[in-house]
Amino acid sequence: MIGIVSYGGYIPKLRLQRMSIFASMGWFAPAVMAVAQGERSMCNWDEDSLTMAVAAARDCLAGMDKKKVDALYLCSTTLPFADRQNSGIVSTALNLNENVLTADFTASQKVATTGVATALDALKGGEKKSVLVVAADKRDAKTAYFYEMWFGDGAASLLLGTENVIAEFLGSYSISRDFVDHYRGSMSKYDYNWEERWVRDEGYSKIIPEVVNGLLKKCNLTPKDISKFVFPCFFKREHRGIAKTLGFSPEQVVDNMHEVCGETGAAHCLAMFISALEEANPGDKILVASFGQGSDALLFQVTDNIKKLPARMGIKGSLANRKEVDSHQKFLKFRDLIQTEMGIRAEAPTQTALTTLYRKRDFLLGFIGGECRKCGTRQIPMHDICVNPDCGSVYSQDPVEFADTSAIIKTFTADMLSVSVDPPNIYGMVQFETGGRILADFSDCELSDVNVGKKVKMAFRKRYYDKERGFHGYFWKAIPEAEA
């Protein structure tokens, strides 16, 4: 059987209250009030599509044998590198086998379903046994327009394979059509959007029905056979209307998460699909369609195995882990959409030695440390000579992963002098329960969230952006866990 083996989701903890956008820019663009309901997810300043992809993929791989993954497809329209394979960074961060086939699927909002369909083809062909698909997007929009309200940030991941399938693949149907509702030139920061009425009437309202009918006909099914119908569309009325025209009842249509998250770009159809999987029962048929210069529609049927899947954050858990942000200015600053005085201190050099990065990639991207064969002491970063003062063995360490090891805070501070997009800069020493410690930046927290002895989890985050050279630097940070 071919299908979905596991899923994972990641929605950033921060949720911008949409009314804060209206409060700051409503004088300029009163019309945005029409979509100012609820909240939209927003990346912390140190999050982007890559970091969210890693988070969703880690969630997806929980309880899975990741060394068996033989392909990784990363789907996004907002990847940090135009020429340095982004999926390769994700693969290194996840410590997948180096013999994995990695590929970036990009340049359309429909790429997540394209990635899944391609993965399923590879599984059908028999060359691959386990393919990880991750979709993530962090889309920027000029301020004071609908898209700033509509968009959210997020990531979703599916592990596709042939064993322990939780949702069997039943069929797919694709349309490729150069319908340019929006585009972003290769050197442009923002999308150029055509009139919404046209996008709604000629785009969503025609392409979605066409692809869904195509798939249903191919599978010899009718809308009544489908338990849940998933497709992204930020026009709330059309979202319901299109489904109704197709013959789906409102109960069959999966919520587009506008009020709680916003549309997470290329990841959104998978994020919505996962939200449906989280509620699904064995036997349910779920149809998911994307939208972007055409559409891919995919049909799955949930199996009994879904009950055996280990607990995970998923989309539901991610949405529940939230912190409200009332400051639209903070949103703009985090995305570098407004210029603030950063001081001369911020002019320190930011060049990355690519040789160093390459030599230490297992540590810097994969958070790999060492364990001494002689004394058993774990240490990160790994050194040629064991750190245990009573050992000191030379070349005695085996690599060991630290990312999923539970850890506590040993020391901390909140630094107002250090250059930071979100002062104070909170950092300190984190100690792993199975041995080893590291000085780490903390993220997704305030001073009141940290204390000596408190538990933290490690997360792959952005450390710096070298504007002069266009380089994004990543490392692992400590995230204090929410109080139980």
Next chain:
Amino acid sequence: MATGIKDKVAIIGMGCTRFGERWDVGAEELMVEAFQECIEDAGIDKKDIQAAWLGTCMDEVNVGKSALPLSMSLRLDKIACTRVENFCASGTESLRGAVYAVASGAYDICLAMGVEKLKDTGYGGLPAGGSSSGSLNWLWLPALTAPGSFAQLASAYAAKYKVPDDDLKLALAHVSAKSHANGALNPKAHLRKAVTVEQILAAPIIAHPLGLFDCCGVSDGAACAIVTTPKIAKDLGKKDFVSIKALQLALSSGEEMGFNAWDGDHFLTTSKASTEAYKEAGVKDPRKEISMMEVHDCFSITEFVTMEDLHISPRGGALKDVMDGFYNLDGGVPCQVDGGLKCFGHPIGASGLRMIYEMYLQLHGRADKRQLKDPKLGLTHNLGGFPFMNVCSIAIVGKYGV
């Protein structure tokens, strides 16, 4: 078998500039200013100096590399000059080079210079290194500042000894208030204003829990010493001169950062270096035998925990001693007699020698309003780097043969 440095080298002259925001001069002029006082004090000719050491840390925003800035500023004519850098221990390292050179018999008279020009960066605080702080460090270490790295001692100390945050904060305010009181008495100090504990507690936070007055001044300055053998000192007609009793250095092995034993609340290096220094100087009970100290109070918490690492306050006992005024000018072991880094200022490379300078003045009875009664032994301490990875230097000085 090593016999240590005690009484093998004499200090026959010292000089120290006024510390502060010296917009009027650069490192070159600061060195000349300190040197003129020093050579006059020593009463020798510049040509008698056979070798010299230069301690400076932030060369990128300062003098640049090599010891040429020293030899050229002072017009030292084709003699041996060496630049040393070991974070905040750079000044003491410069002295160590000169002292060991004399002790070895390689030279008769040597100069130790420490200088730092920090106020040419355009912003407050120490310079930020960015990717020039090490190609690997930059890729993973948090964007630490000095206050942020030392502030962590406070969170760890409070947790370990179960001290309420407010009690610790109050004790730290007493540490700074004492140094301000001392600095106010010193015409060469950067900050010469007494402040109250209330003012200190109300100051804006720099790095939690440290406020503005918990942090030392970032200053420009230079200090230097001329050293020779006790025999030459006597031949030069010096009586009652100061000699080195101990010089110790200890560096982290990486244990603090990597091995789960240290609690982040104090300095392993200081604890070791001070023990070695007392042994070298023949000090049995430092709390009774040390007359005065200049320690590395880059931040109030650094001074606070250092009192325990110097084995003067017992473990967990610094709070009581601080609140009792044990380290005040009229206390059991006066500390930061000249105002400390806190108020005299902290031009990194000069600090170690500036500390020795105050001990030297005190031992000669030349400390004016700050003069202590009949001091015997003075201890100086530098701590370079960060609590989790550092360089500690300790010197003990006293009158020769006493």
